[in-house]
Amino acid sequence: MRSPHRIARRAAAAVGLFTLALTGCSQGGAAPAQSARFSLGSRAGADPATWTLPLLAYRPTAEQDKSIADAETTLVRQCMKRLGIDWSPAPALPPIGPRNLLDWRYGIHDPELTARRGYQPDAAQLARYNAAVRAQSARPSPSIDTQVALGGTDMPADVVKQASPEVRNGSLGGRKLPPGGCFGEARRTLGSATHGISPLVQKLTNASYGESKNDPRVKEVFGRWSACMREKGLKYAAPMDANDDPRFRPNPNGVSPLEISTAMADLACRDTYRVAEVWHEAEVRVQLGYIQRNKDALTADRRALDGVIRVADRVNSRV
Known part of the structure; x- marks a missing residue:
């Protein structure tokens, strides 16, 4: 099994698993005009989690992302209630690894954590996460009819065929299932299936x-x-070759002295040559180029995101 630190860092780099806690533009902000904020020699602080990237102006902030997620949950719950099902989502897993997209995007940077854990996440954080995963695994699975009500009859055929005859025919409790199930309905209402990220x-x-x-x-x-x-x-x-060294994987005996010494050497060399800073500056330049070449499409995407945020705010204001 790969290190949770490694999994989390890769996921953050790919922008898939972690909620962004960075400053984006405001709901009405025209994102292209914000490129002037990125002065390649400047930093908001030594912690990469406080840095930003130009394309974050086209993504929801952490607060906006939560608002969209909350609204989606509310809409799904309302839809399921119409179908006669009292539904609640599984509890969210506690955070593990990077705090946002940039925290570990360019590798390790925290001397105190590195001295204790090498390339691994904080031990207490990891324990909480694993306990939550175990608790979630112990929860009873929703019935097949509930699963199809959530995801619609276009779910995998092997799932749909196990549903009741009524659900297979697109209804539940005498009410027609919406296309794509209740999640499909909620996402159409919001205007996005991806929290507004195009x-x-x-x-x-x-x-x-x-x-x-x-x-x-x-x-x-x-x-x-x-x-x-x-x-x-x-x-x-x-640098990422050291982070991804297969010898540095979770071990029931704890983090090895070799991993700690390697990570500390890695961190010292990173600091000496400002690896994260140089790399981040390069990525800023790359993203500014992308924005210039895709400005019309990205402006439309930002406008669509603003619409999703407005709908989410309205849904949440009625709860």
């Missing part, structure tokens, strides 16, 4: 991470980092 924004945010590694300045600083690690007796071509 496929283009998702694609560009993923692509900028990989493209930034090919920036000449990033390649140069990676080379310096690698040479610094060789001086310490460690052979890695790039």
Whole structure:
């Protein structure tokens, strides 16, 4: 099994699993005008979790994301109630790993955590997360009819065929199931199935991470980092190679001394050559280029996101 730290860092880099806690633009803000905020030499602080990226202006903030999620849950619950089902979602899992998209996007940076845990997440955080996963696994599964009511009759055929005859015919309790089930209805009401994050924004945010590694300045600083690690007796071509070393995986006996010493050496070399800063600056440049080349589409995406936020606010105000 891969390290939760590694899984979380990759997920954050891909923008998939973690809620963003970064400053985006306001609901009515025109995102392209915000590119002036990104001065390549400046920082809001030494902690990468306080940094930002231009494309975050086209994504909901953490508060907005929660509002959208809450509204979706409310709409699904209302739909299920019409069908005669008292439904509540499983409790959210506690956070693990990075606090937001940028926290671990460029690798480790916290000396205190690194000295205790190497490349692993905080032990108490990991324990809470694992306990919540176990509790969630112990919950009884919803009935097949409930599952189809939630997801619609276009769910996998092997699921639908197990449902009652009425549900297979698209009804429950004498009421017609909405297309895509109650989640489909809720997402149509909100205007998005992805919390307002468009496929283009998702694609560009993923692509900028990989493209930034090919920036000449990033390649140069990676080379310096690698040479610094060789001086310490460690052979890695790039910073994430150390993070992804298969020897540094969860171990019931705890984090090994080798992982701790490697991570501390990694962190020292990162700090010496400002690896995260140089890499982040390169990704800012890449994203600003994307925004310039896709400005019309991204402006439309931001407008659509603003609409989703307005609908979510209205739904939540009626609860």
